[in-house]
Each structure stands twice: as structure tokens, then as C-alpha cells.
Amino acid sequence: MIKILNTGKRLITFEHAGKRYPVKCGEHNEAIVPDEVADQTFFKALVKTKEVINAGSTDVVEVEDEELKVTERYIELKDLKIGELRNMAKDMYEVANTSRMKEYDVIKAIIEAEAE
Numbered sequence: 001m002i003k004i005l006n007t008g009k010r011l012i013t014f015e016h017a018g019k020r021y022p023v024k025c026g027e028h029n030e031a032i033v034p035d036e037v038a039d040q041t042f043f044k045a046l047v048k049t050k051e052v053i054n055a056g057s058t059d060v061v062e063v064e065d066e067e068l069k070v071t072e073r074y075i076e077l078k079d080l081k082i083g084e085l086r087n088m089a090k091d092m093y094e095v096a097n098t099s100r101m102k103e104y105d106v107i108k109a110i111i112e113a114e115a116e
Contacts, residue, residue: 001057002033002037002054002055003030003031003032003054003057003058004053005023005029005052006023006026006051006052007025007026007052008046012052014037016034016036016040017097017100018097018098018105018109019105020112030055035057068111074111077110077111085106085107089109092113093109093114094113095109095110095113
């Protein structure tokens with residue numbers, strides 16, 4: 001995971017493995033994103049124009065949200081098979097790379113897509 005700063009004047013959202021990583025603008029806003037984001041052409045272009053600053057690696061590990069796990073919608077989706085969840089995420093909500101995602105991540109992506 002890496003820490004990045006958005007010094008630009010707009011919200012920037014990176015995507016990796018079907019998940020979105022929004023980075024608010026302003027020098028005091030920072031976000032933790034997967035290392036693979038730094039390999040994206042979009043990220044490299046933003047670094048080149050100094051809209052984004054790579055502040056280095058961090059040991060932060062993304063943990064599962066226990067509050068999300070007790071919500072009614074999470075429990076409903078948990079009853080479905082992983083194949084059904086992946087198809088739902090891909091077909092209904094256009095979440096990419098669901099085949100690599102764990103069940104928790106697929107359910108979280110569906111819930112986040114429904115909230116948008």
C-alpha cells in the first residue's frame with residue numbers, strides 16, 4: 001500500500017481490482033491505495049503534472065469492516081453463492097475483476113455501487 005496526496009483542484013478516483021479509491025483534493029488530504037495504482041498510466045501522468053504526490057509505502061493493511069458485516073443488506077448478500085455475487089457485481093454494477101475478489105470484497109463492492 002502507498003500513501004498519496006492530491007495537490008490538484010479536483011477529486012481523483014483510482015480503480016484497482018474492482019474497487020475505487022477516491023482521493024480528495026487539498027494538500028492535507030491523503031489516501032492509502034494499493035501499490036499497483038502507481039503502475040497505472042493515469043497515476044504516472046498525474047505525478048508528472050504534480051497533481052498527485054506519491055508519499056511512499058505504508059504498512060496499512062485493509063481490514064474488514066465489522067459494522068458492514070452486520071447490516072441487513074450484507075447478510076442478504078452473504079446468503080448467495082460467490083458465483084452469483086460475482087455475476088451480480090459484474091453484470092448489474094459493472095464491477096471489474098470480480099474473479100480475483102474475495103467474497104467480502106465482492107459484497108462490499110455491490111453495497112458501495114448501490115449507494116451511488
